[in-house]
Amino acid sequence: xxxxxxxxxxxxxxxxxxxxxxxxxxxxxxxxxxxxxxxxxxxxxxxxxxxxxxxxxxxxxxxxxxxxxxxxxxxxxxxxxxxxxxxxxxxxxxxxxxxxxxxxxxxxxxxxxxxxxxxxxxxxxxxxxxxxxxxxxxxxxxxxxxxxxxxxxxxxxxxxxxxxxxxxxxxxxxxxxxxxxxxxxxxxxxxxxxxxxxxxxxxxxxxxxxxxxxxxxxxxxxxxxxxxxxxxxxxxxxxxxxxxxxxxxxxxxxxxxxxxxxxxxxxxxxxxxxxxxxxxxxxx
Amino acid sequence: xxxxxxxxxxxxxxxxxxxxxxxxxxxxxxxxxxxxxxxxxxxxxxxxxxxxxxxxxxxxxxxxxxxxxxxxxxxxxxxxxxxxxxxxxxxxxxxxxxxxxxxxxxxxxxxxxxxxxxxxxxxxxxxxxxxxxxxxxxxxxxxxxxxxxxxxxxxxxxxxxxxxxxxxxxxxxxxxxxxxxxxxxxxxxxxxxxxxxxxxxxxxxxxxxxxxxxxxxxxxxxxxxxxxxxxxxxxxxxxxxxxxxxxxxxxxxxxxxxxxxxxxxxxxxxxx
Numbered sequence: 001x002x003x004x005x006x007x008x009x010x011x012x013x014x015x016x017x018x019x020x021x022x023x024x025x026x027x028x029x030x031x032x033x034x035x036x037x038x039x040x041x042x043x044x045x046x047x048x049x050x051x052x053x054x055x056x057x058x059x060x061x062x063x064x065x066x067x068x069x070x071x072x073x074x075x076x077x078x079x080x081x082x083x084x085x086x087x088x089x090x091x092x093x094x095x096x097x098x099x100x101x102x103x104x105x106x107x108x109x110x111x112x113x114x115x116x117x118x119x120x121x122x123x124x125x126x127x128x129x130x131x132x133x134x135x136x137x138x139x140x141x142x143x144x145x146x147x148x149x150x151x152x153x154x155x156x157x158x159x160x161x162x163x164x165x166x167x168x169x170x171x172x173x174x175x176x177x178x179x180x181x182x183x184x185x186x187x188x189x190x191x192x193x194x195x196x197x198x199x200x201x202x203x204x205x206x207x208x209x210x211x212x213x214x215x216x217x218x219x220x221x222x223x224x225x226x227x228x229x230x231x232x233x234x235x236x237x238x239x240x241x242x243x244x245x246x247x248x249x250x251x252x253x254x255x256x257x258x259x260x261x262x263x264x265x266x267x268x269x270x271x272x273x274x275x276x277x278x279x280x281x282x283x284x
Numbered sequence: 285x286x287x288x289x290x291x292x293x294x295x296x297x298x299x300x301x302x303x304x305x306x307x308x309x310x311x312x313x314x315x316x317x318x319x320x321x322x323x324x325x326x327x328x329x330x331x332x333x334x335x336x337x338x339x340x341x342x343x344x345x346x347x348x349x350x351x352x353x354x355x356x357x358x359x360x361x362x363x364x365x366x367x368x369x370x371x372x373x374x375x376x377x378x379x380x381x382x383x384x385x386x387x388x389x390x391x392x393x394x395x396x397x398x399x400x401x402x403x404x405x406x407x408x409x410x411x412x413x414x415x416x417x418x419x420x421x422x423x424x425x426x427x428x429x430x431x432x433x434x435x436x437x438x439x440x441x442x443x444x445x446x447x448x449x450x451x452x453x454x455x456x457x458x459x460x461x462x463x464x465x466x467x468x469x470x471x472x473x474x475x476x477x478x479x480x481x482x483x484x485x486x487x488x489x490x491x492x493x494x495x496x497x498x499x500x501x502x503x504x505x506x507x508x509x510x511x512x513x514x515x516x517x518x519x520x521x522x523x524x525x526x527x528x529x530x531x532x533x534x535x536x537x538x539x540x541x542x543x544x545x546x547x548x549x550x551x552x553x554x555x556x
Contacts, residue, residue, distance in 0.1 A: 062429075063425055088431070090429055091431050093429070101421055101426040103423055115430045115431075118431075163430075
């Protein structure tokens with residue numbers, strides 16, 4: 001393949017974040033994220049809705065631009081490089097999206113073959129062989145002529161993984177791999193990720209809020225809450241942590257009802273009986 | 285009178301804001317067209333070849349599949365033109381001029397314009413809907429993460445297809461319009477088919493055809509730019525795709541008429 005050969009840093013991290021801040025307009029979503037991902041490890045980024053984990057993932061693959069900070073991937077700070085240089089790095093990465101994001105106008109085979117057709121000068125016959133191989137690796141042998149609309153959710157996910165793997169990436173990103181899948185199919189995707197881990201020794205970064213999946217596939221986990229890193233560590237360190245936000249997330253404790261002064265208009269429109277006191281404020 | 289002053293300033297800032305937004309929109313359109321042109325004409329010489337297959341399949345959809353509806357519409361338009369022209373010309377006993385009137389109006393103005401409107405309805409909306417849906421399902425993001433430019437992959441083939449197809453469709457539309465006028469001429473104005481068509485062709489100057497075709501190319505560029513821009517700017521959710529598609533059609537029609545005005549004035553001044 002024609003992918004640019006970058007100097008590999010032997011013992012250093014595959015990916016490093018230094019004080020990463022990302023904003024949408026005036027609103028800062030990520031407030032100074034710091035962590036490293038070592039080559040060959042599987043890091044799971046955990047967090048609730050609105051924690052900023054999706055923004056973090058999108059920034060790592062270059063879909064969002066940081067407002068400040070550094071993201072070092074294989075010796076280059078992707079926050080500061082040109083679009084063409086970023087494209088070269090992207091050829092060494094693969095991403096599986098939450099909704100699969102398969103191209104609806106192409107067959108599964110054409111979807112998987114697309115990166116190969118665009119970025120390599122391989123013969124069609126060779127590409128044919130490679131896409132069959134990728135589909136077999138994800139358990140979709142024989143499905144190359146199906147259209148994405150003909151596949152079930154789990155199968156679409158697998159096809160998306162096959163496409164992400166097409167160029168044999170060094171880093172694989174997953175955005176909510178179990179989203180929308182029933183537990184059995186989701187477990188199948190987890191198994192697929194574990195097999196990929198064992199077979200290819202890639203660096204894998206997964207964003208999810210599914211605890212069961214996370215604990216199954218992770219080497220290390222990082223918990224993000226409201227744009228900050230709460231904790232980063234191994235599964236055991238996570239489980240043993242006494243930090244309240246960590247415990248709340250792992251033990252699935254709901255947000256407590258925060259006592260607050262009610263809006264007068266809200267009181268007027270709500271059912272009086274549920275308030276108890278007609279027209280009065282709900283006390284602490 | 286502070287209240288009056290306040291409302292005048294409010295109006296001023298609204299107009300100013302509107303103008304700025306309009307200019308920003310034009311800027312985005314030009315930027316998109318420019319980037320598409322880069323991938324069409326410059327990038328192939330820098331190792332990023334053009335996928336001809338994609339251009340051809342777009343051309344098929346934009347051009348060939350529009351022929352039936354375009355034929356019907358422009359035939360009727362030619363007929364309507366002939367009727368309108370005859371309505372006045374018969375007062376002067378100059379029914380012979382109907383052929384000329386229809387031919388010149390179609391070739392210079394109505395052929396390109398009606399073709400553009402049919403293409404807006406079929407393809408302008410389709411571009412916005414296709415790209416908008418891809419935006420919502422993260423397919424555009426997927427292209428980016430695969431180091432494939434969405435402009436090169438999606439927009440450039442459409443531009444090239446439209447630039448080639450719109451003049452072809454316009455020529456077809458002109459012919460159908462003349463035929464439509466001929467059916468009136470033969471039925472009501474003592475023409476034979478042969479004489480009508482000969483008169484139409486003889487009354488046309490080359491510049492009539494050329495100005496019409498130049499307009500059609502400009503319309504093609506406009507329609508593609510607006511349709512693709514609206515698609516790429518789609519917000520999140522299925523409802524937004526509908527909104528983008530509607531906006532694409534409305535803005536395309538408006539922009540096409542503006543471009544038509546600009547070029548008609550230009551050709552009038554230059555004497556073309």
